[in-house]
Amino acid sequence: MNFTNLLELDELARPYIETAAYDFIAGGADDELTLGENRAAFSRWRLRPRYLVNVSKVDLATTVLGQQISFPVMVAPSAYHQLAHPDGELATARSAAALGTLMVVSTESNYAISEIAKQGAPLWFQLYLQEDPAISEMLIDRAVHAGAKALVLTIDLPEMGKRERDIRNSFDLPAGMILGNQTLSDRAVIPIAKQDAGDPPTKLWGNTVTWEIIPWLHARSGLPIVVKGVITGEDAVLAVQYGAAAIIVSNHGGRQLDSALATLDALPEVVDAVGGRLEVLLDGGVRRGTDVLKALALGARAVLLGRPIIYGLALGGEAGATRVLTILRDELERDMMLCGRTKVADVDASLVMNPGLRFALTPYHHRRACRCRARN
Numbered sequence: 001m002n003f004t005n006l007l008e009l010d011e012l013a014r015p016y017i018e019t020a021a022y023d024f025i026a027g028g029a030d031d032e033l034t035l036g037e038n039r040a041a042f043s044r045w046r047l048r049p050r051y052l053v054n055v056s057k058v059d060l061a062t063t064v065l066g067q068q069i070s071f072p073v074m075v076a077p078s079a080y081h082q083l084a085h086p087d088g089e090l091a092t093a094r095s096a097a098a099l100g101t102l103m104v105v106s107t108e109s110n111y112a113i114s115e116i117a118k119q120g121a122p123l124w125f126q127l128y129l130q131e132d133p134a135i136s137e138m139l140i141d142r143a144v145h146a147g148a149k150a151l152v153l154t155i156d157l158p159e160m161g162k163r164e165r166d167i168r169n170s171f172d173l174p175a176g177m178i179l180g181n182q183t184l185s186d187r188a189v190i191p192i193a194k195q196d197a198g199d200p201p202t203k204l205w206g207n208t209v210t211w212e213i214i215p216w217l218h219a220r221s222g223l224p225i226v227v228k229g230v231i232t233g234e235d236a237v238l239a240v241q242y243g244a245a246a247i248i249v250s251n252h253g254g255r256q257l258d259s260a261l262a263t264l265d266a267l268p269e270v271v272d273a274v275g276g277r278l279e280v281l282l283d284g285g286v287r288r289g290t291d292v293l294k295a296l297a298l299g300a301r302a303v304l305l306g307r308p309i310i311y312g313l314a315l316g317g318e319a320g321a322t323r324v325l326t327i328l329r330d331e332l333e334r335d336m337m338l339c340g341r342t343k344v345a346d347v348d349a350s351l352v353m354n355p356g357l358r359f360a361l362t363p364y365h366h367r368r369a370c371r372c373r374a375r376n
């Protein structure tokens, strides 16, 4: 488990994961353009540090939907953690708990959310709507019973992306691998009170789902709804209108629509469209403390980590995933000091500039440009 940063993980973890499973985890859709762009977008921004600030104490704590987290990095929902380690999501949840952060549990987790919840981390539940509404309702009930604090509706998968590595490898789950949330034998869960949600808008399940599902999910679960996969201002406005509590700017780690915008490129547009009416989070390519700073400076409240957590699991189970989160937290703390910022609220648009875009993008630079013009 000898790694010093998150960018090394991919190659280091590779020998510990079965070849086709590694490709499933590491790969993206089509030509993997978006996969690469998610990383490249971070390198287009530069930081504007301030000095002679007392940075002897740095506080990384923040909140997401009112939940306190010790630093603005959470665990993204990803399927099948047992591909990396037998302890799967139990290990992941323990590492999130150790670092004082939140884990988003995938619909496709190997362990049931009720088991994952016992590991101590606050949880959100990521929901893939199922063709059978009864199964979707069962998933929602289970999440509520397990104490999930929000439902995360993933919207960027109306159809599977064309993941060519998986096609070539004829990738399939190992025989006997269980999806913990979907074992129908455990339907014993008592349905939650329906809270006057009425019948599900049945036409809206499966790949015919439209925005009307959001108020229904909220009424059915009583939980805040987080919409994952927004990368345009237009969809951000719809998320607000339909009552979402938060957005995750995400392109599914480049695994769905290839050539979709890099998430950091999409972030300013989404933040602008939302205008503070809901919380905006981001995932995709976050690997460095400076990446976290750039996302926060452009308006994200927190970021989520996908693949590095899985690689950490492969390298050392709970200890590996804990080390991944610890490295990123320590980098962020160091980078905050180097930038003259002592708390998360200090990280605003004045911290970043994009040499390629000059004054064009951030509200801060826009205001500055206007002031300059006014003086001339």
Ligand SMILES: Cc1cc2nc3c(=O)[nH]c(=O)nc-3n(C[C@H](O)[C@H](O)[C@H](O)COP(=O)(O)O)c2cc1C
Residues within 6 Å of the ligand: 024, 025, 026, 038, 076, 077, 078, 079, 106, 107, 108, 126, 154, 228, 250, 251, 252, 253, 254, 255, 283, 284, 285, 286, 304, 305, 306, 307, 308, 310
């Ligand atoms: C192996 C794997 C499985 C994933 N499974 C899910 C999933 O079940 N639900 C979901 O909403 N997103 C899923 N994602 C997408 C992640 O939540 C996240 O958007 C993405 O991994 C972030 O990019 P990063 O891996 O570069 O950090 C998955 C990603 C990977 C790599």
